[in-house]
Amino acid sequence: MNTHFFSDTSVMLGRSMRHITRSMDTIITVTITPIAIMLLFVYVFGGAIQAGTHNYVNYLMPGILLIAIASGISYTAVRLFNDLQSGIFERFHSMPIARSSVLWGHVLTSLVSNAISVVVIVLVALLMGFRSPAGVLAWLAAAGILVLFTLALTWIAVIAGLLASSIDGASAFSYPLVFLPFVSSAFVPTASMPGPVRAFAENQPVTSIVNTIRSLFEQQPVGGEIWIALAWCVGIVVTGYALAMVAYRRKIA
């Protein structure tokens, strides 16, 4: 049954990558907004923020990447929703193909397109003075965590895309995800926050992920934080995938 999984998935990937390259506005929105936030925080608020590092771009970058990914995955939900609406989802499912390739095509597209926007943002950050003494292994580790984070949010996007009843619903679910880094250690140290906010910030997934990536870039020991970050990511991937499969089976026999 799944003998054609890889070739079918690559056809699906090629198809939705074309959707992205042909609607440049999605790429622009996904990269420009985080870059604008980065400019705003570095050149407007940055001077007044006591983050404890001499280079605020270095401090900010991991959180900006997470914001970019959180807004990027909303397009995955929208593309999936459009496939369901247009009937092409059913066309694919009535064909002799590996059915799982339909969803995996969207998931891989999400990974590739988010990787592209992450690279663009890192390049802009380099222009803005981002510097890292980290070696190849630390960069790979940071990339691995970002991939895992993207995968986790992508499966949430798949659930939203499958269950949404309107195009707005398919994209709106990502707003809280985009907002989450603001209430974390991404922009300012959590120690500066009042009690309950601080408690929330320190115990939500973004803080541990941001801290881990920041430590990797700064060549600091990651400590136990990396395990918390990995546990969050893997936990969300597993639950997200399981719920996405439930939603999928309700759509198609």
Added chain:
Amino acid sequence: MEETNVAIQVHGLQKSYKKLQVLKGVDFDVARGSIFALLGSNGAGKTTIVRILTTLLKPDEGTMRVNGFDVLSQPARVRESISLTGQFAAVDGMLTGRENLIMIAQLRHVKDAGKVADDLLGRFGLADAAGRRVSTYSGGMRRRLDIAMSLIGNPRIIFLDEPTAGLDPEGRIEVWQVIQNLADHGTTVFLTTQHLDEAEKLADRIAILHNGTIIVSGTLEELRRLFPPTKVEYVERQPTLEEIFLAIVGSGKKEQQ
């Protein structure tokens, strides 16, 4: 696979959506190479039957065989035998017409996908629009592309769910010609429609779905025999609006080509 003369067999098909029982025991057979039209009003359950036979939806009860394969236990074999053209043209608007066809050809692992695409573009009068994004196509062009996509890989049985919905009279006639052509070449066509003239013009057998069951089925002649012979009256026959429309527009179009 035992080769029988029956392309589609449906026995005792039942399906409910929550408490609403849409199909209450549907039975029919479709002969190989024939055009079978399923008639019914909106919401009668025509699309539900199509979705069950194309392995997109699970039935509650019943045995269904498509091309000799059991729909429930051999869905992959069923999918190898069929193609579905759904109610709304399921084409990818962001891709060009040619890219849409190549995509389907690649998914069906057809050799020489580019050539297959070009042949179909020519056959369906889309060669000039091949490199344009499908989102710029007219309704009729999208529908033609949709049907062309369904022909790739030469499926034995084609399901067409209201293939002429939303088309202008010319578009309808073009689609009818395609359907007739398919049947002439041995493909079994399962067609749903609300247009009685469509069924009358195309179908070898007609079944009427009403209140969850097939209330009548047979050839047009058989259906006619169910009713008392019409009284013969002499009236001056006026051309229908469709005939007038086609006489004016159709001739103009031929001159262009």
